Amino acid sequence: MSAEPPPALAAAPFRSRLPIPPVLRDDHIRIPIREAEQQILPGPKTRLWTFGGSFPGPTIRRRAGQRTRVTFHHELGEKAGELSVHLHGGHNRTQFDGYPGGLTKRQPLSAFCRIPRGLSARESGNEFLLEPGGNRTYVYDLMEDGRPERAAFQWYHDHRLDRTALHSWKGLAGMWIVDDAFEEALALPEGDRDLPLMICDRTFDRRNQLTDPFQGQRPPADGILGEAVLVNGAYLPHHRVDACRYRLRILNVSSFRSYNLRLSNGAPMLQIATDSGLMPKPVRRREILLGPAERVEVIVDFAAARGETVELRSSKRHGGRNPLGAHTYGGTLMQFRVGAGRVTDRTHVPRRLRPLPHWTRKATRKPDKRWEITIGGFFKTTWRINGRTFNPAHVEAFPKLNTTETWEIVNKTNVAHVMHLHHTDWYLLERNGRKPPSYEDCLKETFFVYPNEKILLAGHFSDYTGKFVVHCHMLDHEDHGLMSQFQVVRA
Ligand SMILES: [Cu+2]
CATH class of the missing domain: 2.60.40.420 (Cupredoxins -  blue copper proteins)
Structure with a gap:
């Protein structure tokens, strides 16, 4: 269905000012998830689903190591079904990680995933979902591996089974900045x-x-x-x-x-x-x-x-x-x-920034686990990982707490995917057997995987046991089967 584009898109460019979302810095933040109207194009305002009444939602800005509680209140009503908020880039307990969940009364069918009926709230992860009209307080320690986590630019968005693309499209996304003393000691622009x-x-x-x-x-x-x-x-x-x-x-x-x-x-x-x-x-x-x-x-x-x-x-x-x-x-x-005026600029970018953590040096090149992306199916074509669509009751890998593993992701389809792994940051060891370019020689958690490509990643599992998902962040692919999960277990 191709709608005729709005006349406003033909209007003169650069008329509107860049909006800067409000910044929230408290240790307990309350964010209603609600409909709002926002002036995006000239003419009528656009109806959105928002965090806190704006798109993007408020930017949450906190120091690493400062426990942060965010209470989300779901005010979108029954039509939105359950939600699940994921802090993308965070290292958090499963119950605060935006676990997608399974089938519910409000969402009794999955269009692309084969999910057994009658799973308990625990097996499906439905126990972690945010219901219409309800509240849920997410606790973010901003710690990793026993230390304040590395400062980073993260973001939060809905991660509900089958509906992540739709919910994101409607406006459920906001930015999150973690600061720390290491960065503050540098003379970067602020x-x-x-x-x-x-x-x-x-x-x-x-x-x-x-x-x-x-x-x-x-x-x-x-x-x-x-x-x-x-x-x-x-x-x-x-x-x-x-x-x-x-x-x-x-x-x-x-x-x-x-x-x-x-x-x-x-x-x-x-x-x-x-x-x-x-x-x-x-x-x-x-x-x-x-x-x-x-x-x-x-x-x-x-x-x-x-x-x-x-x-x-x-x-x-x-x-x-x-x-x-x-x-x-x-x-x-x-x-x-x-601006036309001269400005004194005392900022400086040092030639060395932040060293990699120790575990990256110990990572082996021999994969402990292989994740293979394919497309196929008898009755319905879906994206798959290791031959399956997402099923909250099936766990694909069981890495042990306080260990480092090397995982291989292989793309056997003829389109690129952008794979995101929850729980921790990952170090890219190789692309198709070769050392990655300098801009990928660092920690990341979202990676292009090109057709017929094989990437080798190392990750360190710390602090929390539980289930965490691995999926394509092309959200239509994620909603159409391209998601799996691992479970961190006690050693
Ligand atoms: Cu994809």
């Missing part, structure tokens, strides 16, 4: 010069309402692409910056779309961090491919563009491998208006 940017694509109808493109989608042709790209919930916004260095934290929350980021003036972006915080050393890049759920943090120096404008763009073509099936966007995302 305050207004530390700018989080959430990118997504959405399609609107002529009345500026989100379309519902999710009916009748079948693998492998199930990637939903939006016609308009939004930054922090605004279409082609502008942002005024001073002529100095900025830290841009960029997050892709599109269901399916990738972006190949570059600056219109060809200036380099000095990448300092990925999904899992600061890298061992900065990497100078002219273009950055960012898949769904991936993050990149770059230092951009606007000093050379004093009094000018610089656009953040995405180009379809790029130097690296073509992420087949990922549909890289071609076009402008936003505009920076650089």
Whole structure:
């Protein structure tokens, strides 16, 4: 169903200001999950499902090691069914990890996953779900392996079985920044010069309402692409910056779309961090491919563009491998208006940033577990991992607490996937037997896996036993079977 695009998309670009979501810093945060109307395009406001009344939801900003409780109140009503909030990039107990759950009275069937009927609330994980009208308090310790976790740019979103793509599309996503003393000791740009940017694509109808493109989608042709790209919930916004260095934290929350980021003036972006915080050393890049759920943090120096404008763009073509099936966007995302005044800039990016944790050095190249992505099925074609769709009662691997394992992910389909593993950060050892490029020689938790590619990852299991999912973060794939799970067990 192809809606005619709204006239507002043809309006002059860069009219709206870049919205900066409110920042919450308390140790106990309350966030209603509710409908809201927001001015996204000129003309009628757009109805959304939101965390706290805005899209993106409020940015939660906390120091590593500070226990944080977030009480979510589900005010969307019965039509939304159960929800499950995942802090993407966090290291949390299963019950606070956004476990997808299984079948319920409100959701008695799964379109693509074979889930046994009659599972108990414990077996299905339904005990962790947030019901309409209910409250649930998630506890985030912001600790990992007995220490405050590494500072990182994370985000939170709904993760309910079969409905993650739809719920994300409707607006259930917000950013989360973990700070720590290690980063604060560096002279990186901060305050207004530390700018989080959430990118997504959405399609609107002529009345500026989100379309519902999710009916009748079948693998492998199930990637939903939006016609308009939004930054922090605004279409082609502008942002005024001073002529100095900025830290841009960029997050892709599109269901399916990738972006190949570059600056219109060809200036380099000095990448300092990925999904899992600061890298061992900065990497100078002219273009950055960012898949769904991936993050990149770059230092951009606007000093050379004093009094000018610089656009953040995405180009379809790029130097690296073509992420087949990922549909890289071609076009402008936003505009920076650089002030004409000279600015004293005392920021500095050191040549060495954050060392890798010890366990990365001990990781072997011999995989303890293999996860194979395929597509197939007799009655219905689904995405699969190790021959199965998601079933909360089936566990694929049982890593032991306080051990490091090496896992192999193999893509046997002819499209790229973006695999996300919960519970911890992962170290990419190899892509197809080769050492990864410098910008992947760091901790991450979301990885492109290209057709016929094999990646080797090491992960360290600490603190919490329990079930954690592994899935494609192209959300249509996740909802259509491409999810599995492991269970951390006592040694
Ligand atoms: Cu996928």
